[in-house]
Amino acid sequence: MLVKICGATSAAEVRGVADAGADLVGLWHGVPGGRADLPAGRLADLTAEARATGRLEAVLVTFATDVEALAGLTGAGGPSWIQLHGYQPPGTVRALRALVPDGVRIVKVLHVDGGSCVEARLIGAYERAGADCFLLDAVAAGGRVGSTGASLDDGTVTGLADRMQRPFLLAGGLGAGNRHRFAGTRAHPRFLGIDVDSAARGEDGLLAAGSAAAVTRAWRAA
Structure with missing residues (x-):
């Protein structure tokens, strides 16, 4: 099961995510007004930091639709995943697939x-x-999307998963204490892993290795 910890903004946070045993670190770029949004240069620096841990892969998390710009960020050692966290249409995915290097995975948020x-x-x-x-994520009140802390219903998740041919990640208010609420999701053959933000943070609002590790341990428990 993959564990993705999202919203790192510093090298220390990236290293903490690796120490927590996660597999993926989410790096925001093209998220207007986002608290963890990174300029392109900083995105490249933290992607290199993730690679240097020897275990993490970087995920470019974006609301952007400029496929040429996004593809350009993935070349020459850029992020090996792109998470389209907006309402981009299938045509954007098709155009992006034609431009990104081989091996780059495209995640579409639903x-x-x-x-x-x-x-x-x-x-x-x-x-x-x-x-x-x-990646299945909840829409919060007022239509807000992305790192909302709102949670999904297990039956809704599995119902959507039954309509897919591809694997899926689960997001939305996940933490160390609510794994039991998603028994159906965890048993689903296309369940790939989880995406966590708020529950991986300390009291200062930064990603904390201890908090991230608690979530990772809980969800990987037999």
């Missing part, structure tokens, strides 16, 4: 508002366009 998924009818189109996997 936004769940209550019991319904905004992009449910497009799942097949995203798969045909070249999405490697999906």
